Amino acid sequence: MAELNAETGAPHSERHTIVRRWLVAAAAVRGRHHEQEGTPCQDRVQVVERDGVLAVAMADGAGSARHAEIGAQCATDVVCELLVSAFDHLWCCRSGDLPHQLLAPLLAQLEQSAVAQSVHRRELASTLLFVAVKGRRYIAGNLGDGVVGCERTGQTAVLCYPQRGEYANETFFVTSTQAPQQLEVQLGTTDGMAAFCLMTDGAADILYDRRAQELAPAVQKTWAWLDTSPPAAVSQALEANLRQFCHPTTGDDCSLAIVRRVAMSPITLRTRPAPYQRAFLGNGTAQGARNRLRVLEALSPHPTHPISIAEVSKATGLSPQAVRRHAQALRRVLELDAEPLPGGLTPVGHPSPLSTSG
């Protein structure tokens, strides 16, 4: 297992380094019903990446609620913020407390929005789905008729199944009195995890086999798009596919988010288009991404001994300050640390942060 250089945060590896990064693509498409009525899409997807946490939340506004799109936006905003700011706290909560920890701040915010809109809270009803990853840990959850899936050790699986009533149009919402009992939260390690997906019931109408209770083959193929194409392009492709395939099947709004753990060497990353490199390296400018890739390359190819910032600076022609800044940023966005797991869990068989291969 490679170790990190204390000064630069770079690994010591023997040969080609593989770096890992969670990337997200998502799309929400207005359903046929809402298009015909001229009403807005009531699905919302939110992605927040900050402080080493990537959080994705999705909400499907209830058709029977008058301001469902406002409620759905509120739900995704609040839950993403909570997952990013309180990931460690939530992770350490007893499982029975988790639904309350997540729902109480959300319901408080919904109440404020309801007062601002002069409506009852139930007019802001929506379902809720989320996935957050931090280092080697994930938190996933579902309330309502959406689906959360994953790919673990090469196999697709359903993490959270849809919750429905007897009738096809009945489900549970964050404002339902049964919400705390119905909110299913899953905690786990990302060991062996290659991807997550979240979908509202509209997308599940074509991507989830209700009889077999398994994900459609299209999901697994979709995850792989993020291995080669930038998230923005994949998001556009998701939207186009949802429009093409969901519209004929369902009148409902459709949302899909895919969260992919991409693993590649800096050499491979260099062959990717510039927008992909920018997304992978977490740098929005073309020049910044180029510089950061050079730092990554300098840190990773054959450092059998600790490499100093001065050496990287010399190799890249960048100032020591710039090298330090890029190295810190790489630590934030890439999976670098085999971080210890709270709660006495010991990492087992975890691939090294910038592990060697070949």
Add this chain to the structure above:
Amino acid sequence: MEWKQPDIRPKAKGKLPVCLCLDISGTMEGEPIQELNQGMQRFLAEVDSDLEARECAEIAIVTFGGSVQKVVDFAPAAGIKAPAFVADGLTPMGEAVTLALDLLAQRKQSYKDAGTEYFQPWLVLMTDGEPTDHWEDAARRSSELVRAGSLVLIPVGIGSGANLEALRPFSPQLPPLRMQDHKFNEFFRWLPKSIGNRSRTPTGQGAPLHPDIMSWADAMIR
């Protein structure tokens, strides 16, 4: 980056059983029964042309006028040829509602057995008068189903002579609606839109009605 048809799993359409329970008693004779017959043709055509309603609705028709008859068993609108109704006899509404509820329960069971998703059954109860038989048990049964969120009941009084109070015991949630005179066409245009409008609701709640309800109904009687 495109999905292929074999890689997706389009779900089977959910079914919505609708039973029309229609008063064709003697007092409907003349213009009302003619309008009902015309409205029925329009209704079937409208359901068939409404994309959402056509995909899910299966319609049965029970009439009460002298006797109670199952005139049409559950079928998609396109496959139904409604007979011309003839007005005659008394108003055995209790017996008719009992038969309608039995038919809806059987249909629901057949969906369950086949693993087909389904929506809350609908019972549309239309009368221009009031029951002339024992209706209490039928009303109790329909009320329990409505309260449990297992039935959507649309109670409609036809014209000014209908006794809306007689419909109320069947429908604990939706107040009886009085169809304005000669508004059969409007009603049967509205109904498919409501059937197609199956917004998701919290568990245990009935289905929302299409807002165009005022096109045919007088103000609701609370």
